Amino acid sequence: MEIKDITYSYDKKTNHLENISSKIDQHKITTIIGPNGSGKSTLLGILANSYAPNKGQVMIDGKQLHQIKPKELAKKIAIVHQQNSAPADMTVEKLTSYGRLPYKSIFSNQTPDDQQAVEWALQKTNLIAKKTKMISELSGGERQRAWIAMTLAQSTPYLFLDEPTTYLDIYYQYEILELVKQLNSENGLTIVMVLHDINQAIRYSDTIMVMKDGKLIKKGTPEQVVTSELIQEIYGVQAVVKMDEESGLYILPLGTQ
Known part of the structure; x- marks a missing residue:
């Protein structure tokens, strides 16, 4: 791209x-x-x-x-937006299935490929056990995974x-x-x-x-x-940039200028 x-x-x-x-x-x-x-x-x-x-x-x-x-x-291209909404009584599996809409005509039914894509998306997001749950019953993290599952079903x-x-x-x-x-x-x-x-x-x-x-x-x-210089330039924050074997590269903010 x-x-x-x-x-x-x-x-x-x-x-x-x-x-x-x-x-x-x-x-x-x-x-x-x-x-x-x-x-x-x-x-x-x-x-x-x-x-x-x-x-x-x-x-x-x-x-x-x-x-x-x-x-x-x-x-x-599939996108998960910052804020998403769905009917509270929609199941996880139903939401995920909407990812297959680009592959359907108006009157077409779900195909084996559609079902396979939905199952794969639910497996990747660890939501198989939750697929019959309503969106409203999910935790915040589970809800976010459900939206990701829908995008994964887009293949x-x-x-x-x-x-x-x-x-x-x-x-x-x-x-x-x-x-x-x-x-x-x-x-x-x-x-x-x-x-x-x-x-x-x-x-x-x-x-x-x-x-x-x-x-x-x-x-x-x-x-x-x-770098410390970039953090200062972009955010106006003083920071130390460190590297160690266990944590790798990381920043430690020290405060504003």
């Missing part, structure tokens, strides 16, 4: 994204970080074709996103997640991130996600994209990107 000179504005007065060019590497985990209002979720929305850029283009498999029919694009090579750990306690945050890592390492999914926690981004990313004020400031491996 290639990002070519993207500029985007909600109101045509202020650019929320400005002249962004980059590349999303296949079969890798790319994480977008930056302060609130930096354009992280907007950029993810552009990559998912939720918004159309005012200038520039996003290419996937040599084609511009807007040239691909929605149903065909839904077979390439796409790209999976986008917008702040997937928001509103979750630390146990469920790492449960979700370990699932993301597994989907990448075992199933080869190309994953792009937005995270707030820099240490989580370091631990679970092959590539980090750093944004501020709608601009892409830096991109590279965690070791290349995360």
